[in-house]
Amino acid sequence: MKTPSDSLTILTNIILPSETNSLNNIFGGELLSRMDRIGSISARRHAGVENVVTASVNLVTFQQPIPMGQIATLEAKVSRVFSTSMEVIIDVFMEETSTGEKTQTNQGIFTFVAMDSLGKPIQSDPVVPQSQEEKIRYQDALMRREISLMSAGRIKPSQAIELKKKVLEE
Ligand SMILES: CC(C)(COP(=O)(O)OP(=O)(O)OC[C@H]1O[C@@H](n2cnc3c(N)ncnc32)[C@H](O)[C@@H]1OP(=O)(O)O)[C@@H](O)C(=O)NCCC(=O)NCCS
Numbered sequence: 417m418k419t420p421s422d423s424l425t426i427l428t429n430i431i432l433p434s435e436t437n438s439l440n441n442i443f444g445g446e447l448l449s450r451m452d453r454i455g456s457i458s459a460r461r462h463a464g465v466e467n468v469v470t471a472s473v474n475l476v477t478f479q480q481p482i483p484m485g486q487i488a489t490l491e492a493k494v495s496r497v498f499s500t501s502m503e504v505i506i507d508v509f510m511e512e513t514s515t516g517e518k519t520q521t522n523q524g525i526f527t528f529v530a531m532d533s534l535g536k537p538i539q540s541d542p543v544v545p546q547s548q549e550e551k552i553r554y555q556d557a558l559m560r561r562e563i564s565l566m567s568a569g570r571i572k573p574s575q576a577i578e579l580k581k582k583v584l585e586e
Contacts, residue, residue: 418543420493420550423462423504427454428489428511431482441481442488447508448476450490451524455504458492459528462502463540467531471501472564474525480510482521487511489518495550496557500537501529503557527564 427450435446452470459468482488492506508522532538545554562576 418462418541419546420495420543420553421546423458423492423494423543425454425458425461425492426489428487431484431486431488433484436484439481440484442484444478447482447488447522448473448524450488451476451492451506451508451522451526454490454492455506455524455526456528458494458504458506459502459530462494462497462543463530463538465530465532465538465540467533467535468502468528469531470526471529472527472568474503474527474560474564476524477522480519480521482508482510487513488521493550494543495545495553496561497540497542498561499539501527501561502540502543503527503560505553525560527561 431442435442437443456468456470489509489511490506492504494502495505496503504526506524506526507520509518510521511518529537530540545551559578559582562571562579565571566573566576
């Protein structure tokens with residue numbers, strides 16, 4: 417049995433001048449690149465394969481800028497496995513070393529697909545959520561998958577069953 421913690425991948429770095437925008441905060445594309453890297457490592461760890469590809473960037477939030485010189489930590493975990501695809505959630509935190517305080521600045525939700533050595537999608541083991549947060553993320557991943565597949569034109573709106581349920585719940 418594999419849990420989200422089995423795929424936990426952490427990347428801690430200082431934001432350097434070459435990685436910032438004209439306001440001296442981290443450049444958005446720099447953060448996306450880090451998210452994609454760490455997310456793919458997390459997916460590989462879960463699937464136990466050498467190759468995964470990014471199938472979709474489902475959501476990236478930018479709640480707060482991370483200024484130059486700050487310490488940024490990215491934490492990635494597989495939140496749900498479908499068949500060959502996996503949702504990985506990447507939480508980004510800024511760390512104040514003087515107080516030890518960690519503030520969440522961003523979140524990324526990506527879909528990766530596990531590949532065999534010939535570049536053919538292969539199935540991965542399911543993930544079993546443990547904490548309350550992991551259970552919510554696991555459940556909501558179904559709806560996020562439908563939104564992503566619908567946006568990519570892979571399913572029709574009428575096939576988005578979980579999304580419909582969620583809308584009717586409100
Ligand atoms: C993503 C990709 C593997 C899908 O391949 P495909 O031949 O269409 O294969 P499938 O239809 O079997 O899709 C594979 C899985 O991806 C999922 N998928 C594909 N597009 C998706 C999207 N936009 N959102 C969510 N999931 C998606 C499918 O639902 C399927 O998941 P499942 O097996 O868990 O049900 C293929 O389009 C690809 O290789 N794209 C390029 C990837 C790339 O270059 N990434 C950047 C560099 S790493």
